[in-house]
Amino acid sequence: MIETLRHPGPVSARRWAVARCTAEPVEVVLPVAETFAKSAALALADYDGGWLVIENETLTTLDFVIPGEDATGAHAAWYAGPYQMGAGRIDHLGMHVGRKDGAAWIHGHGVFDAPGWEGPRMGHILPFESRLAHPIRARGWGIRGARLQVCAELETNFPLFQPVDLGGGTNAALVTLRPNQDMNAALALAAAEAGITDGQVLGLGSIVRPKLQGQPRIDSHATELLLTQGTLQNGVARIETEIVTLDASIHKGWLEPGQNGVCITAELLVIAG
Incomplete structure (x- = not known):
């Protein structure tokens, strides 16, 4: 059984949203811009949006948050932080590039580090506070025909x-x-609604008290996760994730089917093949 979390608003009858698109592999350079979000958008300027992976690159300012409590009760979970690394290094980061209020926006989860850093090492990168020191490389998928919008x-x-x-x-x-x-x-x-039963899955999200195969259930009602592998085969999904919890511990493994309830959202790019 999945673990669940009570949310403040009305439960929508439709439990997912889908938009078909065309995805093509890309290798791009993120230029220096006033925000990390703007740098990502400029790198994908020829597309409607996309999914990018960054590895072993340094930012001049790397700010992020981890899962946290919401003492106000306005949300079932919130954020802790921000954690400010200064000139931090992206070990690896996956992010969706889209739009918010007509401007560039990203949603990215990753693992970070810096010399002498003793705080959390995985979390949700902040799009406006984080900035590049120099152009950096990324690979992933540019998409046309749809985009993610806040x-x-x-x-x-x-x-x-x-x-x-x-x-x-x-x-x-x-x-x-x-x-x-x-x-x-x-x-x-x-994915089947979009006509896809075989392919790869990329993305991120959150799970309530995750259960990874061969591991005890993780006692954290809010998490942030990054897919490290994802496949669809004959309509069956297999997902490997890296997860950060409320206490900043990091876990990695394959999701146990039927045991992992979405916490806030999952945002996924499914590519047929």
């Missing part, structure tokens, strides 16, 4: 990325999942 989401009371159809595409789909449903099962159903 919209108000009543159930969780968060502004969240949601897929927006810009004309559709041929070989991929953007998928977002709402809370309190098994991530593997919901992903497979949403």
